[in-house]
Amino acid sequence: MEERINLSKYIVVTGGVVSSIGKGISSSSIGRILRSYGVDVTAIKIDPYLNWDSGTLNPYQHGEVFVTEDGMETDLDLGHYERFLDVNLSGESNITTGKVYNAVISKERKGDYLGSCVQIIPHITDEIKSMIRKISQKTQAEVVLVEVGGTVGDIESQPFLEALRQLRNEEGQDNVMFVHVTYIPYLRAAGEFKTKPTQHSTKELRGTGISPDMIICRSEFPIDSHIKEKIAHFCDVEEKAVINAPDMHSIYEVPLVLNSENVGEYILKRLKMESRKPDLYQWSRIVDALKIDNFKVTVGIVGKYVELEDAYISIREALKHAAANQGVKVDIEWIKAEESLNIDRVKEFDALLIPGGFGERGISGKLEAVKYSIENKTPLFGICLGMQCMVIEFARLQGFEGANSTEFDENAKHPVIHIMKEQKYVENMGGTMRLGAYPCKLKEGTIAHAAYKEDSVSERHRHRFEFNNDYRQIFEDKGLIISGKSPDDLLVEIVELEDHPWFLGCQFHPEFKSRPNNAHPLFVSFIKAAIENKKRKGI
Incomplete structure (x- = not known):
């Protein structure tokens, strides 16, 4: 075996039995546990679809699009990684089939493979390994988590599993570990758990040349030692490497559950790493704070994808982080934006939030x-498109009939939101100009400045339309506050409203930077406003 260039250890997480089984949370939880041992961890998500990135995927099928600091539109699991590991990942941490094949074909066109018939093995598998090792070399992490999307047996994931099998052989058995996440169904009629799906799933994985070192068993209820012993026997793993992860009240409890089964200790031993002492005390305090429910505030989210909560998963989690920070619980009510507001229902909410999105629906x-918030002084948080809606409705209430965004009406009488000049000739939907982190300077004496306690910040964007500067001074004269702008003063980033307890819209997506141990300042300020509104109403 050649001398290893990168000294990282690799933990590969695969899934079986059913999709959406919780591989992302399992991977994130393993990472959190290792972080508690003082291990430097980074993470990679492999998505077998042919898309280059997640930018044009349907939220109903894939959940939200998570945006990294460097502007890559990625799978939502990268959001889990960032929140659990408290790190900022690069877009390279999301490897797709589209990226792999594009890289190989580009090399072939340049003549890098002259004389060779370009094939899945070795060219595609070598490219996959190269992308994984690049992250290792770039981050210098002690452990690289590699989650393989989909389910073992999917034809799309076969090249990735083969590449990871090769990675184990090339890096050495002591440096690559495989964790298989499966589901243990409980048949109520029979009154027992069934292990056969896990046995078949493990057999399918072995058919690719990979034998799992650990099996994480997802289940509706806790399983007993007899079930673990059976799985260990039939799947050829140590019984102490059969880990149960039953459904929990909060995803943030999962690291504590896995840690109670000595997952970290087993991994360190399996990867021949130095024995260390874990410290999950702060994490356990976060979990306790998230369980507080003696004082509740209700936030109504007015969105177009509310049937699938994962479409707004970062917003949901950011609200929870902020509520825990303030020692309260947040109840989230989902409101279909396509339907007229039920005013009687909305009156019960302590605050409203309008998330981002695309399209007129x-x-x-x-x-x-927005109108309800302005007229009833209800705290309102608008994010991305939500901010743009705040500007549109404000304009209409100020007599600008026909005010709109050119996204919805190209011939709007008052195009208060319009497309950037740089974007007018972009043909690729994935070629969005404003993606990733951009700086923003804050105006003193505003809600935003009080929340951040900073003069300038950096936040992540994902949009093509902007506030039309032709209306900036006009609207400021009428009570709109521009509390955040780009450093060159060209772009409006945050708007507020005079004589309103809490009315704030931001063009960026603050939810992407919220952490359970470090709630985002704007969300904390928003929850504070919801608490004050609840007290004001005397409920």
């Missing part, structure tokens, strides 16, 4: 929510 409901 659901805009009327969002505008109604």
Whole structure:
């Protein structure tokens, strides 16, 4: 075996039985546990689909698009990694089939493979290994978590599993570990758990040349030692490497559950790493704070994808982080933006939030929510498209009939939101100009400045349309506050409203930077406003 260039250890997480089994949370939890041992960890998500990135994927099928600091539109699991590991990942941490094949074909066109018939093995598998090792070399992490999307047996994932099998052989058995996440169904009629799906899933994985070192068993209820012993026997793993992860009240409890089964200790021993002492005390305090429910505030989210909560998963989690920070619980109510607001229902909410999105569908409901907030002094948080709706409705209430975004009406009488000049000739939907982190300077004496306690910040963007500067001074004269701008003063980043307890819209996505141990300042300020509104109403 050649001398290892990168000294990282690799933990590969695969899934079996069913999709959406919780590989992302399992991977993130393993990472959190290793971090508690003082191990430097980074993570990679492999998505077998042919898309280059997640930018054009349907939120109903894939959940939200998570944006990294460097502007890559990625799978939502990278959000889990960042929140659990408290790190900022690069877009290279999301490897897709599209990226792999594009890289190989580009090399072939340049003549890098002259004389060779370009094939899945070795060219595609070598490219996959190269991308994984690049992350290792770039981050210098002690452990690289590699989650393989999909389910073992999917034809799309076969090249990735083969590449990871090769990686184990090339890096050495002591440096690559495989964790298989499966589901243990409970048949109520029979009154027992069934291990056969896990046995078949493990057999399928072995058919690729990979034998799992650990099996994480997802289940509706806790399983007993007899079930673990059976799985260990039939799947050829140590019984102490059969780990149960039953459904929990909060995803943030999973690291504590896995740690109680000595997952970290087993991994360190399996990878021949130095024995260390874990410290999950702070994490356990976070979990306890998230369980507080003696004082509740209700936030209504007016969105177009509310049937699938994962479409707004970072917002949901950011609200939870902020509520825990303030020692309260947040109850989230989902409101379909396509429908007219039920005012009697909305009156019960302590605050409203309008998330981002694309397209005209659901805009009327969002505008109604803005109007309600302005007229009833209800705290309102607008994010990305939500901010743009706040500007549109403000303009209309100020007499600018026909105010709109050119995204919805190219011939709007008052195009208060319009496309950037740089974007007018972009043909690729994935070629969005404003992606990733951009700086923003804050105006003193505003809600934003009080929340951040900073004069300038950096936040992540994902949009193509902007506030039309032709209306900036006009709207400021009428009570709109521009509390955040780009350093060159060209772009409006945050708007607020005079004589309103809490009315804030931001063009960026603050939810992407919230952490359970470090709630985002704007969300904390928003939850504080919801608490004050609840007290004001005397409920």
